[in-house]
Amino acid sequence: MTSQFSLKKDFPIFVTRPDLVYLDNAATSLTPSCVLKAMDDYYSSCRGTVTRGVYQISEEATSQYESVRERTAVFLNTKPEQIIFMPGTTHGLNMIASGLRDDIKPHHTIITTALNHHAHFVPWQRLVDPDHFFVCPLTDTLGIDEDFLLTHIDENTFLVALPLISNVTGGRIDAPSLTRKIKDINPRTLIVLDAAQAMLNESVTPEDYSCDFLCFSGHKMYGPTGIGVLWGKTEALSLLEPFVVGGDMITEVTTTHTTYRALPHRLEPGTPNISGVIGLGAAIDYIGNLDLSQLHNHKHGLIAYCFDELQNAFGDDITIFSDPGNITSILSFALKGIHPHDLAGYLDTHNICVRAGNHCAQPLHYEFLGIPATTRISVGAYTTRADIDFFINKTKEARMLYQKPTV
Amino acid sequence: MNVAQQNILDHYHYPEYQGSLEKPSHTATCKNTTCGDVLTLTLEIKSGIIQKAAFSGEGCAISQAAADLFIEMIIGKHMDSLKEYTKDDIVKLIGLELSPNRLKCALLCLETAQRATKSEI
Numbered sequence: 059m060t061s062q063f064s065l066k067k068d069f070p071i072f073v074t075r076p077d078l079v080y081l082d083n084a085a086t087s088l089t090p091s092c093v094l095k096a097m098d099d100y101y102s103s104c105r106g107t108v109t110r111g112v113y114q115i116s117e118e119a120t121s122q123y124e125s126v127r128e129r130t131a132v133f134l135n136t137k138p139e140q141i142i143f144m145p146g147t148t149h150g151l152n153m154i155a156s157g158l159r160d161d162i163k164p165h166h167t168i169i170t171t172a173l174n175h176h177a178h179f180v181p182w183q184r185l186v187d188p189d190h191f192f193v194c195p196l197t198d199t200l201g202i203d204e205d206f207l208l209t210h211i212d213e214n215t216f217l218v219a220l221p222l223i224s225n226v227t228g229g230r231i232d233a234p235s236l237t238r239k240i241k242d243i244n245p246r247t248l249i250v251l252d253a254a255q256a257m258l259n260e261s262v263t264p265e266d267y268s269c270d271f272l273c274f275s276g277h278k279m280y281g282p283t284g285i286g287v288l289w290g291k292t293e294a295l296s297l298l299e300p301f302v303v304g305g306d307m308i309t310e311v312t313t314t315h316t317t318y319r320a321l322p323h324r325l326e327p328g329t330p331n332i333s334g335v336i337g338l339g340a341a342i343d344y345i346g347n348l349d350l351s352q353l354h355n356h357k358h359g360l361i362a363y364c365f366d367e368l369q370n371a372f373g374d375d376i377t378i379f380s381d382p383g384n385i386t387s388i389l390s391f392a393l394k395g396i397h398p399h400d401l402a403g404y405l406d407t408h409n410i411c412v413r414a415g416n417h418c419a420q421p422l423h424y425e426f427l428g429i430p431a432t433t434r435i436s437v438g439a440y441t442t443r444a445d446i447d448f449f450i451n452k453t454k455e456a457r458m459l460y461q462k463p464t465v
Numbered sequence: 466m467n468v469a470q471q472n473i474l475d476h477y478h479y480p481e482y483q484g485s486l487e488k489p490s491h492t493a494t495c496k497n498t499t500c501g502d503v504l505t506l507t508l509e510i511k512s513g514i515i516q517k518a519a520f521s522g523e524g525c526a527i528s529q530a531a532a533d534l535f536i537e538m539i540i541g542k543h544m545d546s547l548k549e550y551t552k553d554d555i556v557k558l559i560g561l562e563l564s565p566n567r568l569k570c571a572l573l574c575l576e577t578a579q580r581a582t583k584s585e586i
């Protein structure tokens with residue numbers, strides 16, 4: 059167990075850029091050496107394809123690839139055949155939406171929330187008519203309006219799309235309780251959870267929620283880009299008509315018909331992202347070796363500190379769109395007198411990376427918060443209090459510079 | 466801070482052409498969805514010549530200052546010349562090196578002006 063949280067030494071980007079203050083972990087996290095090494099080892103020592111080769115390096119690659127499926131299953135406390143490797147959350151969610159397209163009937167409705175990332179909004183919006191698509195309002199503390207949600211569940215509710223943690227507010231939903239209440243009303247309603255922001259903030263165990271599908275991306279949890287996981291209940295995965303077909307996912311192809319392989323391979327067409335899967339496995343091992351509750355406390359503590367410091371520095375001139383009672387590792391804010399892009403641009407000149415814009419959540423910004431853009435801070439295992447102090451100081455400077463002089 | 470940066474801030478803080486014309490002959494509004502900048506241009510064009518222009522909107526310093534500088538440049542010019550302006554002209558006008566994302570903010574005024582010329586009221 060690692061006892062102290064200055065994990066910068068594990069992340070080689072800090073050797074190349076010692077002054078980097080990386081506060082955009084919600085977009086993508088940095089990568090530790092062990093993940094880079096695992097991918098490098100694959101390329102340099104067993105660079106073969108998976109499942110098809112009858113020679114040693116291919117068998118070695120296949121065994122590594124499948125061992126990641128097993129380790130991911132242990133990490134999520136589920137079964138290996140329920141783990142489908144996907145290029146990321148977006149692909150996983152689209153695999154579900156496309157795979158269910160033929161099951162949607164004209165009377166069906168879908169319920170979502172503006173707290174969702176576009177990846178968990180647009181695929182569902184596209185499945186039904188606008189008057190069958192319900193977007194839950196938000197509570198004063200930027201949570202999901204549970205009453206609205208539950209009163210809209212009936213026998214026609216085909217699917218509910220929820221995030222575990224919002225990528226804008228950082229607020230977490232009470233997934234175990236909310237999903238159970240939905241299923242109590244209509245057990246056939248499918249529930250899809252987006253866990254992209256949750257993997258480093260809590261132990262994600264899909265079987266503890268009453269959900270049917272759950273997706274996440276490796277690159278937000280110290281893994282490589284281009285790899286993620288679609289988890290599903292076996293019955294739910296069986297509902298999915300593969301939306302990409304071709305090699306690897308078939309058992310038999312004749313000139314007149316094709317049969318598909320069993321799960322999980324049925325949903326993994328083509329040569330997969332082998333090095334990505336191996337890198338994801340190394341990231342899961344890396345996380346497994348950390349003291350997770352300490353990691354969570356570290357990050358939540360930093361964001362709570364950042365929240366207070368921003369509030370102290372700017373008082374009524376700042377609006378923080380995060381609930382101090384429900385803090386994870388993300389917060390977004392609007393500061394009077396400086397546009398988020400100008401702030402992010404200024405911070406960048408001091409090697410501070412923050413996100414400015416609508417963070418792939420336009421309905422939330424335009425229709426619920428009523429502003430076009432916010433600045434978002436999100437911390438990682440390597441973030442320190444000094445990073446937050448530096449960010450606060452530079453934000454004060456930027457505001458002095460950009461604020462319109464009062465005449 | 467260099468001279469170009471100071472110039473941008475000056476135009477952002479004290480824009481000369483902010484507002485909207487009472488009787489515009491042409492107008493357009495464009496959005497930059499990545500950062501939420503919105504820009505509305507009103508133009509008064511007589512016999513093809515841009516007589517007056519004004520901008521309004523919400524956005525970062527680059528988008529607002531670029532609009533101000535751009536209007537300063539096009540007043541008195543023939544509307545057909547708006548078609549000729551390119552990204553490079555705007556970059557020169559701003560005088561700063563811009564990342565691809567910030568470039569979109571700077572180019573919003575050009576896009577809006579070009580659209581406005583097709584929008585006779």
Ligand SMILES: Cc1ncc(COP(=O)(O)O)c(C=O)c1O
Nearest residue numbers: 146147148175177225254255275
């Ligand atoms: C909550 C959430 N869902 C989905 C996504 C999309 O993930 P990806 O781009 O890895 O497919 C992101 C990140 O961008 C996210 O924050």
